[in-house]
Amino acid sequence: MARSLGRICRGFQRLGLLSSVQPGPSHPSSSASVRTTFSMLGLKSSFFAKHRDFSLPNSSWGTEMMRLYKHYDSQCEVELEGGEKQEGPWQRLPSYNRFIKYATGGHYLSKIIQSKARLFTRNNKDAGATFEYVLFFNSEEQKCVAIFQAGHLLEGPPGHVHGGAIATMIDTVVGAHATIVSGPVVTANLNINYRKPIPLGSTLVIESSLVKKEGKKIFITCKVTSSDGSKLHTDTTALFVSISVSNLLLGS
Amino acid sequence: MARSLGRICRGFQRLGLLSSVQPGPSHPSSSASVRTTFSMLGLKSSFFAKHRDFSLPNSSWGTEMMRLYKHYDSQCEVELEGGEKQEGPWQRLPSYNRFIKYATGGHYLSKIIQSKARLFTRNNKDAGATFEYVLFFNSEEQKCVAIFQAGHLLEGPPGHVHGGAIATMIDTVVGAHATIVSGPVVTANLNINYRKPIPLGSTLVIESSLVKKEGKKIFITCKVTSSDGSKLHTDTTALFVSISVSNLLLGS
Numbered sequence: 001m002a003r004s005l006g007r008i009c010r011g012f013q014r015l016g017l018l019s020s021v022q023p024g025p026s027h028p029s030s031s032a033s034v035r036t037t038f039s040m041l042g043l044k045s046s047f048f049a050k051h052r053d054f055s056l057p058n059s060s061w062g063t064e065m066m067r068l069y070k071h072y073d074s075q076c077e078v079e080l081e082g083g084e085k086q087e088g089p090w091q092r093l094p095s096y097n098r099f100i101k102y103a104t105g106g107h108y109l110s111k112i113i114q115s116k117a118r119l120f121t122r123n124n125k126d127a128g129a130t131f132e133y134v135l136f137f138n139s140e141e142q143k144c145v146a147i148f149q150a151g152h153l154l155e156g157p158p159g160h161v162h163g164g165a166i167a168t169m170i171d172t173v174v175g176a177h178a179t180i181v182s183g184p185v186v187t188a189n190l191n192i193n194y195r196k197p198i199p200l201g202s203t204l205v206i207e208s209s210l211v212k213k214e215g216k217k218i219f220i221t222c223k224v225t226s227s228d229g230s231k232l233h234t235d236t237t238a239l240f241v242s243i244s245v246s247n248l249l250l251g252s
Numbered sequence: 253m254a255r256s257l258g259r260i261c262r263g264f265q266r267l268g269l270l271s272s273v274q275p276g277p278s279h280p281s282s283s284a285s286v287r288t289t290f291s292m293l294g295l296k297s298s299f300f301a302k303h304r305d306f307s308l309p310n311s312s313w314g315t316e317m318m319r320l321y322k323h324y325d326s327q328c329e330v331e332l333e334g335g336e337k338q339e340g341p342w343q344r345l346p347s348y349n350r351f352i353k354y355a356t357g358g359h360y361l362s363k364i365i366q367s368k369a370r371l372f373t374r375n376n377k378d379a380g381a382t383f384e385y386v387l388f389f390n391s392e393e394q395k396c397v398a399i400f401q402a403g404h405l406l407e408g409p410p411g412h413v414h415g416g417a418i419a420t421m422i423d424t425v426v427g428a429h430a431t432i433v434s435g436p437v438v439t440a441n442l443n444i445n446y447r448k449p450i451p452l453g454s455t456l457v458i459e460s461s462l463v464k465k466e467g468k469k470i471f472i473t474c475k476v477t478s479s480d481g482s483k484l485h486t487d488t489t490a491l492f493v494s495i496s497v498s499n500l501l502l503g504s
Contacts, residue, residue: 099410116404117452120414123382123405130375152368153375156423158351162372163423163439168416171408175415187415191443200369 051107055095055135060128061149064203064227068147072136090145093135093176097122121172129153133169133206135176144177146206147227150198161198169206170222170236177208178218178240185218185240192236203227208238216242303359307347307387312380313401316455316479320399324388342397345387345428349374373424381405383421385458387428396429398458399479402450413450421458422474422488429460430470430492437470441491448485455479460490468494 057069078088096102097118100110124130132149148169156162171187178185198204204224211219222236309321330340348354349370352361376382384401400421408414423439430437450456456476463471474488 099407117407117411118405120406120408120417153370154372155351155369156372157438159369162420163427163442164416164420165372167419167423167442168414171415171419186409186449187446189445190415190419191441193441194439197438
């Protein structure tokens with residue numbers, strides 16, 4: 001395992017990818033810097049087109065999921081007078097089933113570095129069976145919003161979503177948010193209050209807000225609500241810590 | 253969905269199953285009462301033999317997983333002088349892929365009440381791909397121990413287990429513990445400190461301890477360590493609340 005991870009790490013380093021990713025801006029509301037970090041993570045690479053992007057709609061998405069997707073997606077690009085287009089307040093974050101695919105050049109790397117490993121939330125090929133979600137980021141407001149449809153394979157209490165599946169989605173959203181703010185991070189603490197059980201099949205809105213960034217620490221809060229915002233299902237405080245991916249890969 | 257849940261609930265009620273499950277003893281160390289609650293949940297039903305029990309060893313289990321399994325399993329039954337056998341200090345908890353199968357008569361109920369829903373931690377048929385685990389309970393010490401082998405489809409940070417997958421296993425262990433103590437429960441709070449990332453493929457020990465039971469509230473702590481106990485990966489405090497399953501099923 002260690003040898004395999006070392007090989008992956010050296011693969012990244014040879015291609016000058018993750019070693020160049022540094023913690024982001026110290027002031028969280030600096031949207032230009034956030035966009036730079038975002039770009040350094042390769043999230044806008046042209047290579048994306050060559051992977052399946054799980055954040056795009058599929059036939060399993062219900063009416064509510066599609067309505068909310070369109071609501072945010074329509075704000076990712078705005079048309080100026082004269083017909084010219086420019087970036088809007090929201091950005092849709094693409095989503096893949098291997099971490100390596102997030103890096104610039106990940107298309108080739110994923111062929112060179114073969115692995116059975118798959119991102120936990122994207123490990124099932126059956127559309128609608130587990131986690132269907134899409135993340136949007138608003139750099140001006142320092143907010144992340146995910147639209148999440150809970151599939152039938154996520155059961156915990158009968159007819160309801162497993163507490164661990166909810167925690168997984170929360171970790172995914174706040175983790176993506178922290179990564180945009182500060183480059184590679186690991187979860188240090190999740191404190192989740194489960195207020196109302198979530199029926200299987202529900203469409204939910206997960207919204208995270210940056211509280212503060214202190215050195216290597218990033219503090220974020222997160223709420224999971226029903227799609228119309230009327231029911232609060234969970235509220236969470238999360239702490240992330242910036243890391244060097246090289247160290248993580250090498251287990252040091 | 254509500255109609256479907258109502259049907260399931262009425263199915264349970266007709267058969268006099270979950271409606272008869274009441275919160276357990278107020279004194280947590282009353283092992284006889286705990287065993288009664290345990291039995292009321294149907295966990296020792298002869299119907300078990302008719303389901304696949306996911307807590308039994310399969311070909312994906314590594315050396316460390318098997319060593320620890322045998323260590324606890326060998327303490328589930330003790331031989332007295334004269335060759336007679338009796339229950340030991342530990343009990344292995346069977347594990348199924350549908351909640352309904354945990355109830356007495358679940359074999360028949362699962363055929364009557366068709367559903368695509370599957371327990372989140374047991375939704376993958378490929379042995380070793382996701383969550384491989386077995387839980388043991390010690391009523392005298394009021395402790396639950398799970399042996400957990402993390403499969404390649406649980407990836408979060410590259411080469412490591414997703415924070416949500418760890419939270420899922422923690423929720424599973426403390427949730428099972430709370431259920432034994434107090435009958436049906438829902439998670440009210442999970443406060444998880446992630447101290448050391450877990451490499452994919454690791455075998456881990458998850459140990460939960462009952463702190464106290466106050467009315468409907470059950471307080472439990474939980475630690476995830478390496479299989480030899482030398483590394484502390486996470487520590488958690490958890491709060492569960494006793495519920496009526498009928499209410500949960502009917503969404504009230």
